[in-house]
Amino acid sequence: xxxxxxxxxxxxxxxxxxxxxxxxxxxxxxxxxxxxxxxxxxxxxxxxxxxxxxxxxxxxxxxxxxxxxxxxxxxxxxxxxxxxxxxxxxxxxxxxxxxxxxxxxxxxxxxxxxxxxxxxxxxxxxxxxxxxxxxxxxxxxxxxxxxxxxxxxxxxxxxxxxxxxxxxxxxxxxxxxxxxxxxxxxxxxxxxxxxxxxxxxxxxxxxxxxxxxxxxxxxxxxxxxxxxxxxxxxxxxxxxx
Amino acid sequence: xxxxxxxxxxxxxxxxxxxxxxxxxxxxxxxxxxxxxxxxxxxxxxxxxxxxxxxxxxxxxxxxxxxxxxxxxxxxxxxxxxxxxxxxxxxxxxxxxxxxxxxxxxxxxxxxxxxxxxxxxxxxxxxxxxxxxxxxxxxxxxxxxxxxxxxxxxxxxxxxxxxxxxxxxxxxxxxxxxxxxxxxxxxxxxxxxxxxxxxxxxxxxxxxxxxxxxxxxx
Numbered sequence: 001x002x003x004x005x006x007x008x009x010x011x012x013x014x015x016x017x018x019x020x021x022x023x024x025x026x027x028x029x030x031x032x033x034x035x036x037x038x039x040x041x042x043x044x045x046x047x048x049x050x051x052x053x054x055x056x057x058x059x060x061x062x063x064x065x066x067x068x069x070x071x072x073x074x075x076x077x078x079x080x081x082x083x084x085x086x087x088x089x090x091x092x093x094x095x096x097x098x099x100x101x102x103x104x105x106x107x108x109x110x111x112x113x114x115x116x117x118x119x120x121x122x123x124x125x126x127x128x129x130x131x132x133x134x135x136x137x138x139x140x141x142x143x144x145x146x147x148x149x150x151x152x153x154x155x156x157x158x159x160x161x162x163x164x165x166x167x168x169x170x171x172x173x174x175x176x177x178x179x180x181x182x183x184x185x186x187x188x189x190x191x192x193x194x195x196x197x198x199x200x201x202x203x204x205x206x207x208x209x210x211x212x213x214x215x216x217x218x219x220x221x222x223x224x225x226x227x228x229x230x231x232x233x234x235x236x237x238x239x240x241x
Numbered sequence: 242x243x244x245x246x247x248x249x250x251x252x253x254x255x256x257x258x259x260x261x262x263x264x265x266x267x268x269x270x271x272x273x274x275x276x277x278x279x280x281x282x283x284x285x286x287x288x289x290x291x292x293x294x295x296x297x298x299x300x301x302x303x304x305x306x307x308x309x310x311x312x313x314x315x316x317x318x319x320x321x322x323x324x325x326x327x328x329x330x331x332x333x334x335x336x337x338x339x340x341x342x343x344x345x346x347x348x349x350x351x352x353x354x355x356x357x358x359x360x361x362x363x364x365x366x367x368x369x370x371x372x373x374x375x376x377x378x379x380x381x382x383x384x385x386x387x388x389x390x391x392x393x394x395x396x397x398x399x400x401x402x403x404x405x406x407x408x409x410x411x412x413x414x415x416x417x418x419x420x421x422x423x424x425x426x427x428x429x430x431x432x433x434x435x436x437x438x439x440x441x442x443x444x445x446x447x448x449x450x451x452x453x454x455x456x457x458x459x
Contacts (some may be wrong), residue, residue: 134406141402145393154456155389159403162385162449166407169438173410176431177417 007083009226016219024216030209037202053111055203059210061104067097072164075157087153091143092221096214098136105129124174131170135163242326242334249338263300263343264350270296271354289358290419297347298408302401304343305383308335309391322458328451336384344376367422371435375415378439381446382407388450392457411438
């Protein structure tokens with residue numbers, strides 16, 4: 001019994017089918033509770049009510065990066081061990097990650113307008129998120145452009161590996177290029193936490209909720225991809241004389 | 242490897258439009274920008290480093306599909322793949338040929354176009370150095386993008402969407418070098434970082450590009 005058993009699509013479908021409803025329900029509950037709790041927090045003494053957008057912005061930004069990380073790991077597994085479920089999971093995660101990136105950018109702009117007086121600044125963090133979004137777009141475009149599914153999985157895996165290096169490089173290049181306006185991390189393992197508990201607790205709940213949401217969406221999308229693959233195989237079998 | 246390199250050079254020079262086209266495009270960009278932003282000398286000389294770098298990048302992008310697409314269509318890529326030279330070597334030779342036919346003319350012509358854009362004189366040596374150091378990375382990354390999309394019909398737009406994000410670090414450090422040089426400051430740090438990117442890309446990307454080619458030739 002090991003994790004690799006779930007590389008078998010049948011086993012994966014059985015397990016994910018059993019887990020998915022619970023996971024979705026948990027994500028929904030956590031999302032409603034976290035956002036509701038976040039909405040009920042008192043206004044910040046300096047940022048006023050705009051601080052509440054943090055409960056969407058921070059988890060979305062976190063998941064945007066984590067989704068790319070997950071794609072990187074899944075791509076590596078595909079390259080090394082050739083498990084189809086892994087490649088399909090990477091494919092399934094990409095649009096979710098792209099949407100998370102957009103949510104982070106848009107909520108950031110909505111927050112930045114009253115706080116910084118500008119919808120957009122060429123700040124390193126903002127710039128690297130825009131670059132991350134471009135990488136997501138390229139990745140998704142390559143998946144849909146290559147017809148043979150195995151070749152597409154190979155090519156996108158290579159792109160994901162190279163893209164990861166360059167996304168990181170762009171991050172540091174952007175730091176070099178322009179000093180930032182965006183505040184540093186308020187939650188950090190190394191520097192400790194610099195946030196009042198009244199905001200921190202709902203924020204943690206929201207992070208958990210976005211993580212569960214991401215997991216549920218990726219599982220559902222991977223299941224869809226596997227079913228689509230099976231349908232294509234069935235059609236191909238029918239077409240054969 | 243030398244044979245592949247020379248073959249690509251000959252094809253580029255004799256087929257016409259290879260070398261001149263990139264330069265002409267660069268010239269057109271340098272002509273269009275003053276129309277767009279106004280011919281005031283101070284604005285132009287302030288944005289000239291960035292325009293030169295973006296122009297070089299776009300000119301490089303234009304000719305990328307030449308690297309593998311034509312060979313992929315007429316089947317010579319399959320022959321190259323079965324040749325004794327490993328595919329990594331083919332990628333390196335082809336990227337080098339692309340640089341000689343696209344990057345090098347841009348470097349040589351850059352001072353002239355710098356005049357058009359009122360580039361400050363102290364920035365000129367830095368423009369040349371940064372372009373000479375940075376354009377090989379552009380060709381190499383372009384070869385990687387071309388290798389990814391060689392099997393895709395009408396892959397031009399996809400190629401740009403894949404390659405342009407990869408160009409960002411090179412562009413930042415290249416333009417920053419020229420900007421610091423124009424301001425009379427010491428641009429050694431961005432220049433060293435630019436050279437570092439180029440070296441790393443030349444060392445590592447052939448393997449990624451060859452892997453992509455192998456997938457596409459399967």
